[in-house]
Amino acid sequence: MSLKISVIGTGYLGATHAACMAELGFDVIGVDIDAAKVAALSRGNLPFHEPGLPELLRKHVDSGRLRFTTDYAEIADWADIHFIGVGTPQRADGHGADLRFVDSAVHELTSRIRGSALIVGKSTVPVGTARRLRGIIDTEAHSEANIALAWNPEFLREGFAVADTMRPDRLVIGAEGGTAEALLREVYAVALAAETPLIVTDFETAELVKVAANAFLATKISFINSFAEVTETIGGDITTLADALGHDIRIGRKFLNAGVGFGGGCLPKDIRALQARVSELGLSHTMGYLAEVDEINLRRRERVVRLANSMLSDKLVGARIAVLGVTFKPDSDDVRDSPALDIAVRLFNAGADVLVYDPKGNNNAAERFPRLHYANDLPEAVAQADLVLLLTEWAEFKALVPADLEDVVAERRIIDGRNVLARGQWEDAGWEIVGMGQHHPP
Numbered sequence: 001m002s003l004k005i006s007v008i009g010t011g012y013l014g015a016t017h018a019a020c021m022a023e024l025g026f027d028v029i030g031v032d033i034d035a036a037k038v039a040a041l042s043r044g045n046l047p048f049h050e051p052g053l054p055e056l057l058r059k060h061v062d063s064g065r066l067r068f069t070t071d072y073a074e075i076a077d078w079a080d081i082h083f084i085g086v087g088t089p090q091r092a093d094g095h096g097a098d099l100r101f102v103d104s105a106v107h108e109l110t111s112r113i114r115g116s117a118l119i120v121g122k123s124t125v126p127v128g129t130a131r132r133l134r135g136i137i138d139t140e141a142h143s144e145a146n147i148a149l150a151w152n153p154e155f156l157r158e159g160f161a162v163a164d165t166m167r168p169d170r171l172v173i174g175a176e177g178g179t180a181e182a183l184l185r186e187v188y189a190v191a192l193a194a195e196t197p198l199i200v201t202d203f204e205t206a207e208l209v210k211v212a213a214n215a216f217l218a219t220k221i222s223f224i225n226s227f228a229e230v231t232e233t234i235g236g237d238i239t240t241l242a243d244a245l246g247h248d249i250r251i252g253r254k255f256l257n258a259g260v261g262f263g264g265g266c267l268p269k270d271i272r273a274l275q276a277r278v279s280e281l282g283l284s285h286t287m288g289y290l291a292e293v294d295e296i297n298l299r300r301r302e303r304v305v306r307l308a309n310s311m312l313s314d315k316l317v318g319a320r321i322a323v324l325g326v327t328f329k330p331d332s333d334d335v336r337d338s339p340a341l342d343i344a345v346r347l348f349n350a351g352a353d354v355l356v357y358d359p360k361g362n363n364n365a366a367e368r369f370p371r372l373h374y375a376n377d378l379p380e381a382v383a384q385a386d387l388v389l390l391l392t393e394w395a396e397f398k399a400l401v402p403a404d405l406e407d408v409v410a411e412r413r414i415i416d417g418r419n420v421l422a423r424g425q426w427e428d429a430g431w432e433i434v435g436m437g438q439h440h441p442p
């Protein structure tokens with residue numbers, strides 16, 4: 001008989017995981033405390049943007065293989081496996097991860113389960129969390145219950161979430177005892193048959209793999225951006241530098257793009273939570289470099305604001321600025337800790353007349369910053385602009401050529417915050433164009 005699976009937390013991770021589990025043939029119920037989200041998902045409507053996911057969601061809501069609820073009682077003894085994909089945001093009072101949602105999900109489950117079940121954490125958590133949760137489960141579980149625990153960190157990328165879930169580049173399982181591994185081998189049978197590497201390890205290693213991967217990626221981005229600060233001062237071409245470095249197979253070209261820096265719901269909070277956790281362990285010196293990685297990253301935003309002011313000859317106040325892109329990356333509507341949105345807000349706070357356009361992110365940005373002005377399309381955003389800022393590399397923006405803008409802007413000035421435009425072409429058309437890592441005399 002096919003496994004029954006619950007997925008707790010139906011955000012970017014959970015909704016994707018739930019729909020993909022249904023696609024793999026399992027009976028799935030997604031659980032969330034957000035009743036509006038559950039109502040939308042139950043109608044087959046995805047409340048966020050993720051390519052390919054709306055089709056999968058509708059297919060399996062229609063087939064009856066995928067349902068959603070706010071009620072833990074419906075899933076506690078129904079599912080064989082409970083995946084936990086709730087949020088682990090940065091705490092309001094510091095850099096550590098806020099584990100309230102994970103703790104609450106485990107408590108809600110443990111207090112209801114009477115039979116045998118496997119709880120599998122997918123959320124990104126500080127090392128030591130699974131072992132602590134194991135203790136809570138042992139204390140709170142009903143005497144008739146038999147609850148196994150595993151940690152199976154998720155590596156999906158927003159924008160590629162469905163493909164990454166269906167065909168992960170590796171699977172990591174932190175577990176004690178063979179039950180969890182055997183069940184998860186059944187869940188991931190298709191990927192394993194396709195020879196996806198499987199790493200079965202202990203709780204601590206599984207938790208650390210995820211934060212180590214994010215720490216590495218964040219470091220790689222800040223590494224190249226630290227060189228961008230050098231070329232911005234002395235000259236040199238940051239893209240050529242990255243290309244030349246990337247040919248070294250020990251280094252690789254990916255994540256070496258100078259730009260406005262990293263953001264989103266993972267990298268920034270994960271490197272902060274890692275520092276907070278190692279400090280708790282008395283090891284703050286070990287990860288000191290991550291504070292630098294964070295600082296270099298945040299300096300990129302300030303750099304763009306200063307550059308804008310300098311290109312406007314110190315007349316930022318009242319200048320019409322078109323901001324193209326507010327999501328932290330293309331093909332997502334996620335504006336959590338987005339450098340693009342932060343730059344738009346900083347310019348607005350400095351007195352500029354900012355008009356923002358993002359193909360999918362306007363609504364989420366407007367929820368956070370209702371005072372910013374939002375355009376319905378690109379022509380509206382750039383009309384009469386004194387300066388255009390390209391901050392998220394959506395395909396629509398990467399494809400821009402000078403002729404698209406020159407009759408509508410007030411001044412031919414553009415900052416390429418992602419180094420995606422052909423600079424020479426814009427200069428030939430009479431534009432002042434400045435990219436990241438490019439020397440621009442103040």
Ligand code: NAD
Nearest residue numbers: 009011012013032033034086087088101104105123124154
């Ligand atoms: P999200 O905010 O989109 O979704 C979290 C969901 O959990 C929300 O819908 C929220 O209502 C729900 N929730 C909170 N408490 C709950 C509870 N007690 N019971 C049921 N539902 C509850 O967050 P996300 O981006 O999906 O991230 C979730 C986790 O996955 C985080 O730990 C994140 O670091 C990790 N992760 C995210 C990604 C990504 O690309 N978004 C990738 C890998 C790992």
